[in-house]
Amino acid sequence: MTLTESNYYSSESNMEFMSVSQYKQFKKCEAAAMAQIRGEWEQPKSTALLVGSYVDAWFEGTLGKFRLENPQIFKKDGSLKADFQQASEIVDRVQADYLFMEYMSGKKQVIRTAELFGCRWKIKIDSRLRDKIVDLKVMRSMERIMGKSFVEYWGYDLQMAIYAAVEEKAKGRKKPLSTYLAVVTKQVPSDLEIIEIPKWRRDELLHEVECSMPHILAVKSGAIEPERCGVCEYCRETKKLKEPIDFELVGLSTAERKAIFGTL
Template sequence: MKLTADNYYSQEANLEYMSVSQFKDFDRCEAQAMAKLSGEYAEPKGDCFLIGSYVGAVIEGNGALERFISENPQAFSSRGPTKGELKSDYKHADKMVESLQSDPVCRQMLEGDKEVIITGELYGTLWKAKLDVHNPDEGRIVDLKTAEKLRKAYWMDGERVSFVENFRYTLQMAVYTELERIAYGRFDILEPLIVAVSKEDVPDKAVICFDEETMQTELMKVEAKLPRILLVKEGFEEPRRCEKCRYCRQTKQVTGLIHYLDLLEA
């Protein structure tokens, strides 16, 4: 199957290819991941998703904003003097775009080919990825991220971590750089960077880099977990439920009692 901008997110493409988002779905909850693949379940698109997609569309250019408007009319006013403009709930997205476009370093990091689709075989299965910015001449790939606050701390496995770790962007950048290397037959990887902008009233921004040890550690985790994921995806193993995600809560059937002291542990 040849991937294009029109079919990249299709069920057919998701069944044929592994992706970072699909891997993370399986790692969080196998039951939810399989429900997504079968078309039984889809995550609702929240405001965070729309804001991030809008910022990305404006930065990308090449008709991306027009496509965003046609696919997400609910984000725009349909009457009165503000017709065609972003609704007030999303207005700060324009400030985020302006903050990036007015910064020389951010502008430079976002130069290159946009939304580049790559595929390759990694650890015995086909993967797909879409690079926000691909600039091999300058030796980098760049992913554009929006965040509530760039320096907000999250808790993960009992430790304080950044938004990059919390949303597993280290995993994403490790896989993207390795896939790019494979797809283009490189010996060395391009430098992975994230250009991040916050959703605050006065947006914060940063260009975030990664160390090689972290990238290699993330790839080792993928290699270790992928065999189980493929067995589930291909129907050889029953998917496990996490009993915590939206899908599990939606389909949950109570089968017994739980002591109140076990609630936090469960």
């Protein structure tokens, strides 16, 4: 199938293509990933996500459409709710920064597909310049999370690794483009940064993805039963109690149980 703006997130396209978010979902919970691909379950859309989408839409020049499609962002009197008032202030803040705007001045929402590690991948680039790929991130803060940089914790470096590899292959380049995150925070006042994800880090992560893909593709094709992580929103929603569990197992995901107690 040919991917367009309107079918990019469809169930059909998720079945045919692997994406970074699908990959991350498989690593987090295979059962939830499969339910999402089959269109049986959807990750609830949080206000935090919508604030990011608001800023995305502004950069893309589609804010009018976004406002029409998301009437819940307005109060009854027609003014923006506090969260989106803030999104609008974030837009003002980044507009005042020359470097940020330069990195975000590329072609918007560029869709590319390419074969990688045994399957076809789809990517959507926020801002593609002649020599670089830039992804916009609206974050709560840039603080470290559980001892890790937020970039690593949320897998934004992995996202850039896949984006650069797919773009390089799709365009038949001799070498991949440089990759950057354009980050702005929802703090008052906002913090902002342009962060480079270097090629050595991308290569490291591509190797990890390559190692994980055979198992993920086997699950996706139905050859292996998807494993329930036991702790995510999907697992909670579809949970059926079978028997009491040992007190030492409380609060652990399936992967953690395996790591601590061996195969269960």
